[in-house]
Amino acid sequence: MICNVCLTITLLLADEGDDGNWHEDHWIYHHNSFADLDKSAHDGCEMCKLFKLVLLEKHAHELACSIEEAVEAQRLIDVEENYRYEENGEMVRDPRSFAVKFDCFKLASDAPYHDSAQRLFFFRKGEDALDIHHAFVNLSAPSGVSSETTRVRGSEISSSANFNVARNWLDACAGGHGRCPRNINSALPRRILDLGDNPALKSIHLLVDSDFPAAYATLSHCWGTTQPLKLTNVTLHKFQSGINFDDLPRTFQHAITATLALGLRYLWIDSLCIIQDSKQDWEEQCAQMCRIYRDSFVTIAGPAAGGCHARFLHQRPMGAKATFDVKGRDGVDVKVTFTQGSNFDKSDFDDYEQGDPQAGSLELDTNGAVSEREQPLLQRAWVLQERLLSSRILYFGASRMYLECFTNVQVEGCRFPVDPRTTYTEAIKIPVMQLNNEQDRVRYWERIVKNYSSLGITNITDRLPALSGIAVNFHQVSKSQYVAGLWVDQLPQALAWYIRAFEEDRPSMEEYVAPSWSWASAGCPVIYHSRIDGPFTSSVKLLSIDVKPSGLDPFGTVQPDAYIEMSGKVWTARVSKYWWIFEVHSGKRKTETSWVAKFHPDAPKWGDTFDTEVDVLFLFLGSKTHSVEGRPSRPVDIALAIEPVDSSQDVYRRIGLADNELVEGGGAGLWKSCFDEAETQTVRLI
16 A cells, blocks of 8 residues: 555656656655654555655664654654745745655666666755665566566565576576676586585585586685685595585585575585695696686675685575555556665766766665675685686675676666776676777776785785686786786886875785785785876886796796896986875975975885985886866876885886876976986886
């Protein structure tokens, strides 16, 4: 049952309009007071019940009070005097009535109407901070109702994972997505768990060196602090004879249950399929990560599971919802379900409408279910390559199940497109083979590095091995030489990474990870210039490179004698501290010269080594185009900061990066000219 006020909303929801499109950016008044809303909910209106529930929950949260106290607060708002100014300057009374804003968004630019979703924003008029928008998204069709009729895809969310829905998603992806590999039958990894042909028996054993193809699943998981059961040289033969299901930690049990429920027999779990006390086997299998995840039919993941003892097939909290009948203009009754959304910044939706596909990745929290970036699993560095390499990754989330593939992100209720053609900041899933030119590959790799370097890793020496699978994937397409996290055909541009000024957590690297010129040596988040586009012009000449792997994985750890030798313009500049900014000046003293560049030091607390000013040696790298919407483009000039290790042999290490991206006025063009009279020098960076 719905009240007459909400009936107006449902009529507009059912009406596509004369042009065949839904009403965009439309809003209407709702009840004039909380008393009216409360009475309508008490009388049985499903929509008013939903609005009232979320309103009071949010109000109670903001005021740190009980629901009963939030009710009293809303009643006080009913009687408060609120005024606004008309255009003619007259002040008139403006009741704090409720309003509903609603619109729709297509889930792909070329999607038909049934690939769109509706959303409502319920709010109370006024400038108070409590009057934020409460979002409700029509993302689910009740079971048994055609998705064509309800204009959405998917099914109503249940309290437990719906494996029928998951199988339908997987079949649709493997059979109908041109961008997604089928992977129905692939060569099995060297070792894999055979779960048997009878799901009820849970007969598990380790299969070694199989000679037949089959569809298999992989598990993406957090190890946690303990790993009670793992493959070692001692347990290898025992595992081949059989593994007791009850001896497995909870995460592995759930992974086996999910694999069997999806109709698959084989499952790869790293700790049970890689010999953990064999450095040789670990390195050999690390080199195979690209193939293992890329060829699996599906990767299973539980984002909230912070260790192997955590479960992810659990009862899920159900948000508030309202289901009611809507009569369309054709006279046919349609059942519509609105689910409670998260309290989010509405700009997220605006970003989507402006073509930001980050809003179509796991970043956008449309209904409190899709985005789980802060969950333990997605904070692990190793997981990034597992996610990007897998053809399909099925997440059993804290509140919903969702599938990410190379075509879209399918959530219980709707799907978001993955569109590589628009600029984005997060590393979304894109088949590397579909990046047709070098510039696209450069952009994508830089975003992968930015994303990857911000994730946690237990052993800092794994910083390169944990990315080797993605590196192998890139190499198979580009054929470029890979050196300690960089690509030779992207040099010297690939050296232009830096660390944000506010990045306080910069661990000292006690163990050798990579040469100083590699971002992997930083041990903390690094970024490239996101607003810089166009070709990179440079006069630097690459003379020689010597980077040797220190293990069996050619894309993994490197030996500590790695170096790059280049020739270029070298110049000494004065660097001074101004609050948290390090300014580069064009002469010997700050007071007598212009600010020409900003310096980004690599080392933690670098500025603590001097009082006010210090001389720094710079090697000019090159220039790119800086573009900001609404402003004319201009070149950005970039230089490496270096310090001598052995001056007699011209051996140096990198200590930071300097650029004039943020320099305004006359100093902006002076940075490059500082190198005009500088001598060309051969520099060996270690």
